[in-house]
Amino acid sequence: MSHWVIAPVLLPGMMAAIIILAARYHPMLQRTFSLATVGICLAIALGLLVSVADGTIHLYQLGNWAAPFGIVLVADRLSMLFVVLTLFLAIPVLLYAMGSGWDMRGRHFHALFQFQIMGILGAFLTGDAFNLFVFFEVLLLASYGLMIHSGGATRLRVGVQYVVFNLLGSTLFLFALGTIYAELGTLNIADIAARVAQVPAENSAGVRVAAVLLLLVFAIKAAILPLHFWLPATYSTAPAPVAALFAIMTKVGAYSIIRFYTIAFPPDLEVTQGLFDTWLLPGALLTLAIGMIGVLGAKRLDRLVAFAVIGSMGMLMTSVSVFTPEGIAAALYYAVHSTLATAALFLLVDVVRTRRAGHDLHWVQAPPIVGGALVAGMFFAAAIAMAGLPPLSGFVGKLLILDAALADPRMAWVWAVILTSSLIAVVGFSRAGSVIFWKAHAPMPDPALRETQSDEQPTPEQNPDHHSEPQPALPMVAIGTLLGAIVLVTVFAGPINLYLNATAAQLFAPGPYISTVLDTPGKVITYTGKDDHGDKGADKDADHKEEDH
Amino acid sequence: MEILVASAVGILTAAGIYLILRKRTFPVILGTAFISYAVNVFLFASGRLAVNQPPVLQDDVTLYSDPLPQALVLTAIVIAFGMTAVVVMIGVGAYLSSQDDHIDDLDEVPPGQQDQTGDAS
Numbered sequence: 001m002s003h004w005v006i007a008p009v010l011l012p013g014m015m016a017a018i019i020i021l022a023a024r025y026h027p028m029l030q031r032t033f034s035l036a037t038v039g040i041c042l043a044i045a046l047g048l049l050v051s052v053a054d055g056t057i058h059l060y061q062l063g064n065w066a067a068p069f070g071i072v073l074v075a076d077r078l079s080m081l082f083v084v085l086t087l088f089l090a091i092p093v094l095l096y097a098m099g100s101g102w103d104m105r106g107r108h109f110h111a112l113f114q115f116q117i118m119g120i121l122g123a124f125l126t127g128d129a130f131n132l133f134v135f136f137e138v139l140l141l142a143s144y145g146l147m148i149h150s151g152g153a154t155r156l157r158v159g160v161q162y163v164v165f166n167l168l169g170s171t172l173f174l175f176a177l178g179t180i181y182a183e184l185g186t187l188n189i190a191d192i193a194a195r196v197a198q199v200p201a202e203n204s205a206g207v208r209v210a211a212v213l214l215l216l217v218f219a220i221k222a223a224i225l226p227l228h229f230w231l232p233a234t235y236s237t238a239p240a241p242v243a244a245l246f247a248i249m250t251k252v253g254a255y256s257i258i259r260f261y262t263i264a265f266p267p268d269l270e271v272t273q274g275l276f277d278t279w280l281l282p283g284a285l286l287t288l289a290i291g292m293i294g295v296l297g298a299k300r301l302d303r304l305v306a307f308a309v310i311g312s313m314g315m316l317m318t319s320v321s322v323f324t325p326e327g328i329a330a331a332l333y334y335a336v337h338s339t340l341a342t343a344a345l346f347l348l349v350d351v352v353r354t355r356r357a358g359h360d361l362h363w364v365q366a367p368p369i370v371g372g373a374l375v376a377g378m379f380f381a382a383a384i385a386m387a388g389l390p391p392l393s394g395f396v397g398k399l400l401i402l403d404a405a406l407a408d409p410r411m412a413w414v415w416a417v418i419l420t421s422s423l424i425a426v427v428g429f430s431r432a433g434s435v436i437f438w439k440a441h442a443p444m445p446d447p448a449l450r451e452t453q454s455d456e457q458p459t460p461e462q463n464p465d466h467h468s469e470p471q472p473a474l475p476m477v478a479i480g481t482l483l484g485a486i487v488l489v490t491v492f493a494g495p496i497n498l499y500l501n502a503t504a505a506q507l508f509a510p511g512p513y514i515s516t517v518l519d520t521p522g523k524v525i526t527y528t529g530k531d532d533h534g535d536k537g538a539d540k541d542a543d544h545k546e547e548d549h
Numbered sequence: 550m551e552i553l554v555a556s557a558v559g560i561l562t563a564a565g566i567y568l569i570l571r572k573r574t575f576p577v578i579l580g581t582a583f584i585s586y587a588v589n590v591f592l593f594a595s596g597r598l599a600v601n602q603p604p605v606l607q608d609d610v611t612l613y614s615d616p617l618p619q620a621l622v623l624t625a626i627v628i629a630f631g632m633t634a635v636v637v638m639i640g641v642g643a644y645l646s647s648q649d650d651h652i653d654d655l656d657e658v659p660p661g662q663q664d665q666t667g668d669a670s
Binding site: 130134137141144148151152153154156157159160161163164167168170171174175177178179181182 | 569574577578581584585587588591592594595596597617618621624625628629631632633635636639640642643646647649652
């Protein structure tokens with residue numbers, strides 16, 4: 001049993017506590033600890049990724065208890081892919097937070113950040129449905145803190161909405177878990193899979209309710225159409241590094257859908273037939289359409305990017321709901337791409353916001369921003385990736401999705417919506433880019449004043465406080481890293497796809513997963529009679545029983 | 550007893566949903582609290598209803614109450630309690646900073662917050 005599997009969950013959790021307790025008043029220590037933890041976790045995760053690439057499934061039994069009774073962590077190709085993606089995303093986000101000073105605009109940024117990482121990684125690694133709920137709560141609780149980091153009236157008000165919406169989501173999750181437990185008597189994902197197959201079709205009402213409830217819960221997380229309302233305001237109001245990190249949070253919903261509906265409620269299972277064709281595919285297509293229309297209709301740059309997130313989730317879920325190995329593989333590629341692209345866009349939005357002081361992010365003319373060429377170039381690249389134009393990874397991802405949808409009976413719908421919405425997204429992004437960067441010039445000053453000013457530098461007069469000091473380089477390095485990663489994902493699309501196809505193949509043959517989880521021996525309590533129980537817990541229970549009688 | 554527990558869950562949920570649809574923060578938070586009570590009772594019942602039974606499996610015991618949902622409920626109560634505390638704090642913060650506790654009308658941002666550009670829209 002490899003103990004490495006639990007390291008990505010434990011390390012950030014411990015480090016968060018250390019940061020709060022020991023490094024509370026030492027910003028540099030906090031930054032170092034935070035970055036080092038993420039770096040170490042990334043190294044461990046990469047090692048695990050290599051070791052699961054051949055199809056091995058690592059199982060970690062907490063406290064060494066055997067599977068259906070104890071909680072297990074499972075590292076297979078799918079979970080390690082997302083773990084590595086999360087940690088890789090966290091590094092540029094942290095660099096940006098440090099470079100732009102966001103992390104010091106409120107307290108406990110780094111501690112909350114570590115808790116957030118812990119929750120996300122735990123959600124990806126756990127093999128137990130109730131444990132998944134607990135990790136969801138960990139990541140949500142940290143995200144509440146991060147969301148309102150550095151305060152402000154608007155942020156707090158949006159924060160209330162976000163928290164209330166997610167509280168309801170969590171409650172729904174509990175209802176789903178209660179229903180599953182009442183019907184199947186287990187909450188271990190592999191054990192659910194083993195037992196749900198034995199449920200007779202005429203007694204399957206409870207299981208079907210549970211499957212739909214779970215889908216709803218994950219759809220809230222993934223922001224699928226009727227349940228996407230929390231996203232635009234939250235993402236556009238959250239501090240930039242936090243919004244960039246939230247790029248992975250919607251993927252947690254997508255991951256959970258993929259995980260549960262390949263293993264616990266597989267597509268060939270009779271009692272949960274039709275869930276994807278009937279509900280998820282239209283929902284995903286609508287999400288895609290609304291997201292991209294939102295990109296066109298947004299009045300501010302940050303909301304535009306938030307709607308692009310919704311659109312990309314729609315694209316991803318469209319591919320998932322085709323529900324073939326090709327569809328899942330394409331969805332995973334798109335997930336990697338869209339996480340990087342959204343994070344880059346959110347960070348760029350923040351750069352624009354700071355440098356365009358006084359004009360915020362509305363579509364109004366403003367003086368050119370400092371270092372405009374570099375920022376504009378980066379925005380151009382990120383927008384191309386997000387809208388799915390060649391040559392960047394968005395195009396590859398979209399091509400894979402279109403290709404995967406070829407065999408689907410609803411192929412015409414899928415193609416029509418994807419292609420039309422891409423066009424709309426291109427228009428939306430080009431308008432944003434041209435208003436913010438291209439058409440940027442100073443508003444007409446007084447003619448008399450104009451004579452005295454030199455044409456080269458009209459800006460320092462407009463905003464002396466913002467333009468006198470040189471802009472820090474670290475934020476741009478962070479964004480550059482994300483863009484570089486997008487290029488790498490494009491260039492190495494072939495090898496990545498080999499891995500993703502293997503991942504999808506592993507998902508569609510859940511036998512090894514289930515047998516690894518259920519057949520690995522571990523501690524069990526064997527009760528052998530009143531006089532012969534060495535276990536302390538059993539002892540106590542027996543005493544209670546005697547008192548009762 | 551089944552009808553009692555079932556109607557308790559139903560009434561709590563109904564009250565919670567009604568309160569969540571209100572416009573101000575305080576009733577909404579109360580609503581989430583009601584719904585989390587409902588789900589606690591529901592989780593409790595998911596291990597079947599049994600009164601005065603030992604929560605343990607033994608050879609000579611045929612009737613028992615399932616111990617697992619009790620552990621789940623405990624976790625759920627703690628989490629819901631903590632979350633409610635968090636949302637109350639954020640709600641108070643939002644109210645104090647904007648002098649307004651409406652939860653739904655975010656587009657009408659208080660004057661001077663966002664629209665410094667004089668954007669007419």
